[in-house]
Amino acid sequence: MKAQALHGHLDALLLAVLEGGPLHGYAIIEALRDRSGGTLNLPTGTIYPALRRLERAGYVESSWSTVNGRERRTYHLTGAGQRALTGERSSWQEFSSTVGRFLGGPSASPQAPA
Structure with a gap:
């Protein structure tokens, strides 16, 4: 699935992934791919700008850590992010x-009066 098809929904998907706990960027990309059965295989150039946008909005916070000698930026959901996710779920439904x-x-649409 292309990133353009997700227009307007990517932020909500990222918030939902982070609802499970803090993750570094690549783990977020893997979670999107895994939870979608491989359909959402999005590039870093799509994910990282969205994470920065969510951070500026106050929905996500990040911190740097060193794991096995490598610097990683880990993201976690804020209270405002959880509230935003609740609103996104309601809107999506x-x-x-x-x-x-x-x-x-055909069975999904109501029958027109005869």
Whole structure:
């Protein structure tokens, strides 16, 4: 799946991944790929700018650490990020339900009066 298809949803996906606990950037990319069954195989050039945007918004905080001699930036969800994720989930449910009425197949759309 291309990053453009995720327009408007990438931030929510990142927040959801970080809900499970702090992760470094590459682990976030792996989590997106794993949880999507390989469908979301996004490049670092898509993920890191989004993480910086979430950090500027106060939804994510980061810290540097050294692991096996390598510097890693680890990201974690803030309280504001958890609240934003709750709002994103609610919005997604409403959007998904509405679109499903059109794209969910013939049985998904209400019958027109005769």
